[in-house]
Amino acid sequence: MKRNQLRKQNVLQCKDVVVSFGGFRAINHFSFSIPRGELHFLIGPNGAGKTTFLDVLCGKTKASEGEVIFQEEHDLTTLKEFEIVRKGIGRKFQAPSIFPNLTVYENLEIAMKQDKRIWSILLAKTTVEQKQDIEAQLELIGLSNLKDVQARILSHGQKQWLEIGMVMMQKPDLLLLDEPIAGMTEEEEEKTGELLLKLKQKCTIIVVEHDMDFVRKFAERVTVMHEGRLLCNGSMAEVQANERVMEVYLGRKGGEMNAATSTA
Numbered sequence: 001m002k003r004n005q006l007r008k009q010n011v012l013q014c015k016d017v018v019v020s021f022g023g024f025r026a027i028n029h030f031s032f033s034i035p036r037g038e039l040h041f042l043i044g045p046n047g048a049g050k051t052t053f054l055d056v057l058c059g060k061t062k063a064s065e066g067e068v069i070f071q072e073e074h075d076l077t078t079l080k081e082f083e084i085v086r087k088g089i090g091r092k093f094q095a096p097s098i099f100p101n102l103t104v105y106e107n108l109e110i111a112m113k114q115d116k117r118i119w120s121i122l123l124a125k126t127t128v129e130q131k132q133d134i135e136a137q138l139e140l141i142g143l144s145n146l147k148d149v150q151a152r153i154l155s156h157g158q159k160q161w162l163e164i165g166m167v168m169m170q171k172p173d174l175l176l177l178d179e180p181i182a183g184m185t186e187e188e189e190e191k192t193g194e195l196l197l198k199l200k201q202k203c204t205i206i207v208v209e210h211d212m213d214f215v216r217k218f219a220e221r222v223t224v225m226h227e228g229r230l231l232c233n234g235s236m237a238e239v240q241a242n243e244r245v246m247e248v249y250l251g252r253k254g255g256e257m258n259a260a261t262s263t264a
C-alpha cells in the first residue's frame, strides 16, 4: 500500500464549522469526522443544517469559521467548487442533471470526460479501457440492459441510479448524496440501498436522508444535527436510544424517529 493511502484514514475532519446567513447561524460550531469507506447518514429535523453542511463540503457555501479538512491535507474552505471536485468529492444533487436525449451509455461517457484531471490530456475518442470502465459502471448501477435507450425513458429510480453512476465516473473518494430515495418506489428504495452498500467498497459516502426506515436498514453510522449543531452520533441503535434525539423528533408532529424506533 502506498504511503499516502496508509496515512489517510480519516477522509474528512470538520471542526467548529460556522455558517451564517445574515445574523442567522445555519451551522453553529459543528464538528464531524468520517473514516474511509464508511456509509454515513446525516439526519435531523427540517432546517437542522444538513444540506448547508453538504454545501460547505462541495464549496457551494463558505464557512465563516472552523476547519474542513479533506484527506487530512486539503482545507476545503480555501478551495473553489471545481477544485473540490478535482480533489475527489462528488455530489449528486436532488435536481436531475442527466441528458435526456442521450443514451444511458452516452451519459456515462460524457460524465467520464468531464474529469479534467485525466481526460483533458487525452484524445476525445473513447479508449477500450474507458469503454470497459463504462460497462463496469453500467453493471454496478444495474442499467446494462438499458445502455442504448435514451435516458428520458428511464423510470425515476433508474434516472437517479444513472446520476449516481455519472458522479462515480469521476472516481470520487467521497460521495455526497442528498435524499437519494425521494420519490422512489419501495423496490427502487431497496435497490438503492443495495447500490450504496456496493459503492462504499469504492468510496466513502455521506447521505442526507429523512426516511428513517431506510436509514435504519442501511446506515453504518448516523450523525444527528439539530439547529446547526451536533446532537449525537453513533450506530442507529445508539442514536435511537438517545433521549435528546427522541425529544427533538418527538417534539415534531409525526415523530419520524419514534416511528422508526417502534419497528426496530
Ligand SMILES: Nc1ncnc2c1ncn2[C@@H]1O[C@H](COP(=O)(O)OP(=O)(O)OP(=O)(O)O)[C@@H](O)[C@H]1O
Pocket (backbone or CB within 6 Å): 021, 026, 044, 045, 046, 047, 048, 049, 050, 051, 052, 053
Ligand atoms: N441561502 C440561505 N439564506 C438564508 N437562510 C438559509 C439559506 N440556506 C439555508 N438557510 C436556512 O438555514 C437553515 C438550515 O437549512 P438547511 O437547508 O441546511 O437544513 P436541512 O437540515 O437540510 O433541512 P431540510 O431537511 O428541510 O432540507 C434553515 O433555517 C434554512 O432556512
